Amino acid sequence: MRKFSRKQDEAEINMTPMLDIVFIMLIFFIVTASFTKESGLDINKPPPSEDQPKDDENKALLIQVDSANRVFINMRVVDVDSVRANVERFHAEHPKGPVVIQPALDAKAGVVVSIYDQARQANVYNVSIAEPRE
Amino acid sequence: MREDTDHQEEEMEINMTPMLDIVFIMLIFFIVTASFIKEAGVNVQKPKAVTAEKKDQASILIAITDKDEIWINKHKVDLKSLRTNIEKLHAENPKGTIVVQADKNAKAGTMLAVTEVVNAAGVPSVAIATEEKQ
Numbered sequence: 648m649r650k651f652s653r654k655q656d657e658a659e660i661n662m663t664p665m666l667d668i669v670f671i672m673l674i675f676f677i678v679t680a681s682f683t684k685e686s687g688l689d690i691n692k693p694p695p696s697e698d699q700p701k702d703d704e705n706k707a708l709l710i711q712v713d714s715a716n717r718v719f720i721n722m723r724v725v726d727v728d729s730v731r732a733n734v735e736r737f738h739a740e741h742p743k744g745p746v747v748i749q750p751a752l753d754a755k756a757g758v759v760v761s762i763y764d765q766a767r768q769a770n771v772y773n774v775s776i777a778e779p780r781e
Numbered sequence: 782m783r784e785d786t787d788h789q790e791e792e793m794e795i796n797m798t799p800m801l802d803i804v805f806i807m808l809i810f811f812i813v814t815a816s817f818i819k820e821a822g823v824n825v826q827k828p829k830a831v832t833a834e835k836k837d838q839a840s841i842l843i844a845i846t847d848k849d850e851i852w853i854n855k856h857k858v859d860l861k862s863l864r865t866n867i868e869k870l871h872a873e874n875p876k877g878t879i880v881v882q883a884d885k886n887a888k889a890g891t892m893l894a895v896t897e898v899v900n901a902a903g904v905p906s907v908a909i910a911t912e913e914k915q
Contacts, residue, residue, distance in 0.1 A: 662797060662801075666797075666801070666804075669801075669804055669805065669808060670804065672808055673804060673807055673808045673811065676808065676811030676812055676815055677811055679815060679817065680811055680814060680815055685835075685836050685839045685842065685880045685882075685908075685910050686833040686834065686835050686836065686910070686911060686912075686913060687833055687834070687836050687839075687880050687881075687908030687909050687910045687911055688830055688832070688833055688834075688908055688909050688911055689834075689906065689907075689908045690896060690907065690908065690909055712889065750889035750890070750893070751889070751890070752888060752889070752890030753888055753889075753890065754888065754889040754890075755885065755886055755887070755888070755889065756828065756845070756883040756884065756885065756886075756887040756888065756889050756891075756892045756909075757828040757884075757885030757886065758889070759889045759892070760828040760830060760883070760885075760909055760911060761828060761829075761830070763830075763909075764828075764829075764830035764831055764832055764833075764911070767831075767832035768831055768832055776893060778893075779889060779890045779893055
């Protein structure tokens, strides 16, 4: 053991180049590190099979948005901020019923996301966005 | 001068080992946390939502501006070439998911077209970016 330490005195490994590389790697990873995490809503489209049995229990709530960003629930114009109350009422009547949002092509994305968010606030997580209407 | 430093170095050399340990641990930490998110390259006004979740696995961001331009990986692309772009970026990090950053005032039709392209490109999970409502 003692002999070994004497050998170290004689020929010591030069650590400087390795340290240089390690520091450069460290700086690279610090600079490229991005700790920003995006927050978002998962979206799912309705399953493609159209011919499902339409029981009363499986009744879906259709929310439509037209190109002027007016919101229709069951063909009735409602305010954007009252979607949540409407979905809550629907959820009480049909606990398993999904919510389908059908926006017009020209509707604003913000309105669609707001409706989606409000439906989730009303504890309906089975929300899908259907093909836009022409 | 030379004699002085040489002389001193021989007598008391700084022990580099603890510093090296720390540097290596930092290096490993930054390598592990590095996520290499492909930024979209433009800033958009994201819609606000309450029920949004943090997306840890997001690796590709696609932005839709209020003028319905689609940006991916700091390039403006059109809807037709979006799919090849997504497939190329997704191949680099197959575990990563995609977050669509749609502007509040973007068209819902564009947003849904983009999510459809993402699904067609074989990425199962796509989310819409939102901002947390205070």
